[in-house]
Amino acid sequence: MDEIELGTTGETVSPLCLGTMRFGSSTNLEVSRAILDRYYDAGGRFLDTANIYGTGVGDPGESESELILGEWMSDRGNRDDLFVATKIGFEYDDVPRSLDPDLVKREVEKSLNRLDTDYIDLVYAHVDDRETPLEETLTAFDRLIESGKVRHIGASNYYGWRLARANTLATERGFTPFSCVQPRYSYLTPHRDADFDPQRPATDELVSYCDEHDLTMLPYSPLLGGCYGREDRPIPDGYVTTENRLKMEAVQDIADRKDATGNQVALAWMVQRDAPTIPVIGCSTVDQLEENLAALELNLTAPDRSRLDGIETLGGLS
Numbered sequence: 518m519d520e521i522e523l524g525t526t527g528e529t530v531s532p533l534c535l536g537t538m539r540f541g542s543s544t545n546l547e548v549s550r551a552i553l554d555r556y557y558d559a560g561g562r563f564l565d566t567a568n569i570y571g572t573g574v575g576d577p578g579e580s581e582s583e584l585i586l587g588e589w590m591s592d593r594g595n596r597d598d599l600f601v602a603t604k605i606g607f608e609y610d611d612v613p614r615s616l617d618p619d620l621v622k623r624e625v626e627k628s629l630n631r632l633d634t635d636y637i638d639l640v641y642a643h644v645d646d647r648e649t650p651l652e653e654t655l656t657a658f659d660r661l662i663e664s665g666k667v668r669h670i671g672a673s674n675y676y677g678w679r680l681a682r683a684n685t686l687a688t689e690r691g692f693t694p695f696s697c698v699q700p701r702y703s704y705l706t707p708h709r710d711a712d713f714d715p716q717r718p719a720t721d722e723l724v725s726y727c728d729e730h731d732l733t734m735l736p737y738s739p740l741l742g743g744c745y746g747r748e749d750r751p752i753p754d755g756y757v758t759t760e761n762r763l764k765m766e767a768v769q770d771i772a773d774r775k776d777a778t779g780n781q782v783a784l785a786w787m788v789q790r791d792a793p794t795i796p797v798i799g800c801s802t803v804d805q806l807e808e809n810l811a812a813l814e815l816n817l818t819a820p821d822r823s824r825l826d827g828i829e830t831l832g833g834l835s
Contacts, residue, residue, distance in 0.1 A: 518560030518813065521793050523600075524697035524733040526669045528638075530600045531563040532788055532813060534735055535806075536799040541571035541581025544801045553589050555803050559810055565699075565735075565797050567604035567643060568628050578610045580631055587633035596634055603628045604643035604673060604699075607715070616646035618657035625661055641671040641699055644715055651683050655692040662693050671735075673699035674716055677723035684730070698727050699797065702736035704745070704783045704825070705764055711755030728792040739787055739796035745779035746772070746808075763828050771824070777815050784812035786825055 520529035535556045540549040553564075564586060571581025583603065590596045605624040608614040612624070625640060640661070646654065661667040672680050672695040680695060687694035700719035707718050719734065727734050744750040745768055752761060768779045775782075787794045800806040817825070 518562075518810075520562075521795070522733070523639075523669075523793075523795070524671070525694065525731055526639075526696045528600065528669070530795065531561045532795060533561065533784070533809060534563040534565050534602070534795050534797045535561055536565045536737065536797040537582045537586060538567070538570045538799055539582075539801055540566075540585045542574050546585060548802065549585050550589055551803050552800055552806055553586075555806055556810075557593070557595065561810075562598055563600045563602070563795070565602045566632075567607075567641075568624050569604075569607050569609040569643075572609045578612070580628070583628055583631035587631055591633050600638045601632065601634070602639035602641065602671070603632070603637055604641040606641075606643035606646060614644060614646070616642055616644075616649050616654040616657075618649075618653050621654065621657040622661065625666060629666060636665055637667050639669045639671055639697070640667045641673045642675070642695070644674045645672075645676070645679050645717075651686055652690065652692075655683065655687055655690070659692045669693075669696050671695055671697040671699060673737075674701075675723075676717060677720060677726045680723065680732075681726055695732070697733040697735060698723070699735045699737055701738050702734060702787075703739050703741050704768065704786050705741060705752065705756045705761045706758075707755045708758050713755065733793045733795060735795045735797050736787060737797045737799075739798065740780050740783055743780060743805075745783040746781070760828055764825070767824050767828065771817070771821050775815060777811075778808060780808060781812040781815050782817070782825075784809060785815040785817050786822070788813065789817055789822070 518531055521532050523530045566582045566586055568580050574581045605621060606616050628637060658670045670693060684694040700723060701713060701716045702719035741753050742750050744752050768782045772779045772782045784796055787796050798809045800809065
């Protein structure tokens with residue numbers, strides 16, 4: 518598996534990031550480890566988790582996902598081969614939704630313990646905190662970077678203007694800026710009235726800001742639950758528009774012609790964007806992982822991309 522540059526970090530990472538949100542909850546330990554093993558054996562080295570993934574399953578306040586990753590890395594002795602990302606900021610148990618400096622430090626320490634590691638390659642602000650001044654949050658992240666416990670920071674579920682303000686402030690004050698962004702993003706575009714709160718879909722403003730400032734996007738929910746390739750998964754609420762039906766027809770036509778699945782076409786469309794884009798794939802079976810990995814071998818021609826990109830998005834309901 519080839520590697521690509523990750524934002525402004527100076528690092529190279531796998532072109533598909535393995536998301537582990539369901540590990541330890543709806544995906545049991547045995548299957549979780551099988552998925553991790555297959556991803557690693559295929560050359561994948563980029564793992565994504567969060568301090569809230571799998572909470573409420575085992576011990577109170579513990580992220581089962583982080584614990585599973587920590588145990589798996591320890592058993593395989595491969596921590597230094599991997600690029601590990603986690604997230605903080607959302608509420609869980611008695612922890613509030615916040616990026617207060619004391620909470621940032623405390624939650625990173627908890628994640629370090631669960632992941633059984635001395636450092637985390639990438640920590641996301643999982644949600645924007647309007648109550649805590651950006652300068653205070655960036656200062657807290659900067660201190661963790663200076664200590665060597667965190668290497669890079671990213672932003673998830675931020676509006677484009679808030680991301681721009683944070684990185685402008687970082688430049689002015691000499692803080693470490695957000696180097697990459699994890700939004701809700703897929704080939705289909707939500708209609709203008711769709712509400713996914715507290716998730717933030719990628720807007721044209723955010724996408725253009727990231728592309729122009731070399732901030733890699735790492736879309737979560739890139740396949741919208743598998744709707745591109747499974748008859749039992751309809752287009753989700755919030756995405757039912759005339760334009761999206763036309764987009765689905767284009768995806769299926771290309772998939773049929775290339776003997777691929779619609780999910781693979783949607784992933785290939787993201788991976789082959791001019792600006793580096795790294796989908797965060799969540800898999801509940803090894804077979805799903807195999808399907809997603811095969812998208813890296815699917816070549817979209819210029820006419821394919823022109824057709825996929827040429828469907829006007831009006832953002833209205835059908």
